[in-house]
Amino acid sequence: MTTPPPARNRRAPRPYRRPKKDAARMVAFEALRAVDERDAYANLVLPALLREAERKSGLDRRDAALATELVYGALRLQGTYDAVIAACVDRPLREVDPPVLDVLVLGAHQLLGTRIPSHAAVSATVELARVVLGDGRAKFVNAVLRRIAARDLDAWLDEVAPPYDQDPEDHLAIVHSHPRWVVSALWDSLGRWQPDASGRSGVEELLAADNARPEVTLVARPGRSTAAELRDALPEEATEPGLWSPYAVRLAEGGDPGELDAVRENRAGVQDEGSQLVATALAAAPLDGPDRLWLDGCAGPGGKAALLAALAAQRGAALVASEKQPHRARLVARALDGNPGPYTVIAADGTRPAWRPGSFDRVLVDVPCSGLGALRRRPEARWRRRPDDLAAFGPLQRGLLRTALDAARPGGVVGYATCSPHLAETRAVVDDVLRGRTDAEWIDARPLLPDLPGLGEGPDVQLWPHLHGTDAMYLALLRRTA
Template identity: 80%
Template sequence: MSPQSGPPRRSHPGKPYRRPKKDPVRILAFEALRAVDERDAYANLVLPPLLRKAREDGGFDARDAALTTELVYGTLRLQGTYDAIIAECVDRPLREVDPPVLDVLSLGAHQLLGTRIPTHAAVSASVELARVVLGDGRAKFVNAVLRKIAAADLDTWLERVAPPYDEDPEDHLGVVHAHPRWIVSALWDALGGGRAGIEDLLEADNERPEVTLVARPGRAATDELVAAVGEESALPGRWSPYAVRLAEGGEPGALDAVREGRAGVQDEGSQLVALALAAAPLDGPDRRWLDGCAGPGGKAALLGALAAERGAALLAAEKQPHRARLVERALAGNPGPYQVIAAKGTRTKWRPESFDRMLVDVPCTGLGALRRRPEARWRRRPEDLAGFAPLQRGLLREALAATRIGGVVGYATCSPHPAETRAVVDDVLGEARKDQGATAEWIDARPLMPGVPALGEGPDVQLWPHLHGTDAMYLALLRRTG
């Protein structure tokens, strides 16, 4: 079985199970995986409250939390590869194996093939987990399958289950690096170049990203964050002057500056997008800024702080009311004028030519953030691209119409897929010239990210995890001309 089929597990209620007192780590990891499957939840939203409750209940320390996190994220990242291996070890199609059983098998496979947990401990702990949550009969099945998996290491299994590279490069890379085949193909097209580049990118997608903080200008300084974290655990940002990287993870919410909203957690690529928009040259006044897709508020908070330093006002618009509340929380305490509104995307008609700077970080497939949301790679389908296309183009048209002549629009997306990046901008600009809509010219975004290497031929910018250590953010900067 190749990961190109892109499971997720089928939703299945499973049997009620008893929560044992021993081995709470694997029980909690299992609960998180079931929530991801049954509710289409995201691990980065499900896992933190489970960990918090486990700590509050007692007997669950930082090492337990770290192991639980590794088990959940590692299993989700490599799910397609583990499914291909498990399929070789069972006597029926995987679709006939109950999803809760597959979750236990995948957790066991990850411990055997993706961690340093000793073989006997990985098998026995997984069998005990199965006995508690699935029953004795299924525990015997889990034991038999995991003993087959334990007979070889990961490299040996990949030689067995991955098709030869020469016969089908995309399928081979998809199995070896746990990405659906269509995503491998799309990323390869976007990246260009040979095999080494795509393998580096796929490997980077499977690495746990650093936690990066942003010191919001005028409200906090990087020195303050470094002092609070400790110099031995904090690293300066690679590219953003406001970034601090946490070398050992840690809990950002424990920092005063984060609790007070003067700093926040924000990928460095996201910071670079906001900084480039704010630095783009424009003609005329620079007083009115709009973040047109502001949730959950990271870019809006950084833009709001930068606007305040210049005496400009920020309007932050977000379609979903609950996400608009997150934006309000991120902007709370901003020293300059700002307003947050819940606005329904392209249904909102901004007054023509009323903004000097505007950012539209459009909804997308999220293929640029697979490090953070590993389950997304198995949920997304090629047809999702067509579903986002009208909204992405509509938001960019609206942004150009709402920006005054001489003003600047930033089109951003957390996807490197060509259908969500350059194709959107080219289509909208082409339609504008043909239909006499709001016209614009490209601004070269590369000089607005000083010091950042490998930004391509321009004028737009594509960031990459393996080249820049960021999410794969895309940015096109446009100046309204007519």
């Protein structure tokens, strides 16, 4: 008689283990959900989430830095990570629940965009999935992340991005994580302004600059503080002088502007150097006649208005700062608080002026736009904007420039600025407005920005992140004629 095999020892089921909350990754997940669900901007929602986590769970500076890297890394490289994730799932991404996709993108960034060891990245992200998605969907996350972890980023790009010579725009869109239409628009604009950099290398440098972490730049408001004062207030290794603006100071990574007395006292502020250059160029433009009253016609949230007010005060001139939205007008008033010279803040629609025509010697309109020039600061904007948005902005931009020209007296100067390099929001707007008028002429803005390379043929100016280290600000200067 055959002896039956011995019975197998069955392992007792493991007791259920409650998932552990990782404060940094929880903050990152909550920030991405706010961006997705409420169209929030990460630079506005993340600080509040970090403060709450510090209060509730004792989040320290190191964990806060990790959460910040995860949020901005995931948003900047979302297009690349979506392509990789799509190659690892058995369904279209549109059929993956958005919270699951947010967790997967956070995991993909840890695996492909940071130095976190693969096993730690997978383990921590699956634990996050257990907390926010439940054990069932956490298993799906685990399977996908293990497939992603099998290759590095270069190997994945070789698989998911088409060859450059086959489809250059789609290749760049996936490799540099921009929507294809944005790649096309930036390439066209770069070719217009920088013909020698319009090929692959130029646009790749621009797209890569959009994905680089931007420096924090301070502005010393003239007459109230100086760049030297700001630098002296911090350790020598913590600051560098600005690249172009005499009022700029660049902070080292991790520097906190709130530590400076001048910032707390409103004598200095945080402002990209491109915005500083727009204000200083308008203030330096040659003027025929008196120089007593200036207008910032789209003043919110107040950075340029504060710099203009300080410059105007040094000449005995006054500033009127106008902003359509009352809550943004309050931000302008806060930014101008303490300015030594006369100023007025009003809530008014720049297309329906609250002032008489011909009232001002200098006028600035930094018009609402797509924000494609500040993608390194607001990376989510690249996924939120659509080509149709430019058509919606166009009439407003033209209307604001027309009323700005009307507001300037004969001999006065108007600056048209926008944080976008898109041709439809820059030269096309100015050309269209001037085509219907005989009372305005171009001023060459390039001599007012000395030492800046790559300003093209003029007379207007386009700044670039990869060439100038600034946001992609555009500036056209016009003189009102009789």
